[in-house]
Amino acid sequence: MTALTPRNVPALLLRLREESFSGTVRVSGLPGGSIHLRNGLVGAIETPGAPTVTSALLTSGRISDEDWLAACAAEPDADRLGGHLVAEGLTGAAELEVVCTAAVFDAAFAMALSPPGSWELSDRESALVAEPGVEPRQLTEETSRRMALLSRLWGPPGELTRVRPAPVAGAGPRGSDGWLARRHRDVLAGVNGRRTPRDIAFALGRGLYAVMLDLIRMEALNLVQWETRTTADGRPSTAPRVPQADTITAVRAPEAAPLPKRRPGGAPPAQDVGPKKGG
Template identity: 55%
Template sequence: MIDESTEPGTGSRNIPALLAELRSRKQSRTVRLTGSPGGTLHLRDGLVVAMETPAAPNVESLLLKSGRITEEAWSAVCAADTTHDRLAEELVAQELVGGGELEIISLSALFDAAFALSLSRPDGWEVTDPVPVLYRNPGITPERLVAEISRRTELLADRPGSVAEFARTRMQLAAPAQLPGAVGALPARLQDVLTNTDGRRTPRDIAFALGRGLFAVMLDLRRLLALGLVQSSAPVAPQRPSTATRTPSAPVPAPPAAVPLPRRLPGRNTPAPTGTPSETP
């Protein structure tokens, strides 16, 4: 039994337990994760509707960097909704993006941020009142979120810790003399990844440059590694996300696995050093 009189999150040992508690209470809250890279989780009636982190593109980045909408159109939408509480409705009302497409993009950004956050251990968290966020989806249960993170991690992992390592590794082109002939036969999305592989960028940098999800870019880089068209360069220190330029024209990655989330110590929101086997944001 959860004591409804207690502040949400005070008895939770880790993020999965916290989300389960908020779900059971059908709470609408914002959870701010501290640490590197850190992030924000948004819940409505106990369901996760959005997650944001510097480690993965959010809905705004996916819309703008992919060219789906222009900077001018985005500014007009923000001007029409100064509270930023109805951005999704404004985007659809101004016919800048279809409702169904925006829902797909919203869910994609949510799952991608959850995956990115699962690759590092948060220092702690703070539960606050809900704040406005751009989303258009019915919400995801904590159980489904954890299952999707596990699925993505398993698809990318080739050894313990490999996914987290891959996510922070810079990538560079391999055998440049052979590239012209090989590149022509590749799908356009893989060619775009190659164009942005320059020895300085990590998978995150390439994802931001292309306006694509981190997970999707990491899958494509795995394929290019298997084809011998890219190779890993130096990994970036795990303390903070790479700050390489996010504009098209260069590379990145190498592989990692989800890190178990920490337990909370009684009376505070700072996790203990040991974690649970669950891998959530």
């Protein structure tokens, strides 16, 4: 790269977009992750904080384990694996695009929940990528929107990932309105007072952000309840909460918030890494 070093990850991605960079950005931290770029567009993000495309395809039952292993053996280059899956009739091109793109946005959101560390650039690494990829600016804007929405509905999103929801005693599989969507029933089946929203997301092969919204919805329906929440120093949280389900889709996207600055010799302050697919 040329000129000054970018001050944060979004600025770095914008610079790499201008340079049509193809390669991988490794971001340290908890959870940290790898951002795979193709011609400057974000094709995939892999992080321990969110389910991968593989998890979304296999855990959901879209593709069987046997078919997946056979496909990987036939096409070892993950960049071309998607085309092979479609050619073999294991998934549709449109469905695969939706799954891969959704995974990019969800992984960016998961990485934004904790302060990032430093980063380093490396050569292109094989990955099952979204085609053609996601614009870095869209990624940042969408993550900022998701963080703001969860903060409005519940409180600090990073804190929500650590709570362990429990089912409300006597609550059945139906909401107070007499009907509960299938996705909510699936999430409710994983609520046991020990699993975090991230645990449930991995168990279902679903996006972390979507699971968090569903849990907020089910709390509003009095189907789940939270453990007593505390801050890092052990004191009860005073974060504002407005768990009203009818507002979940009504909030407009705010201005994109920058990620923390990268500082030599230490981790930068908290930030947002974010996405949004146009439309």
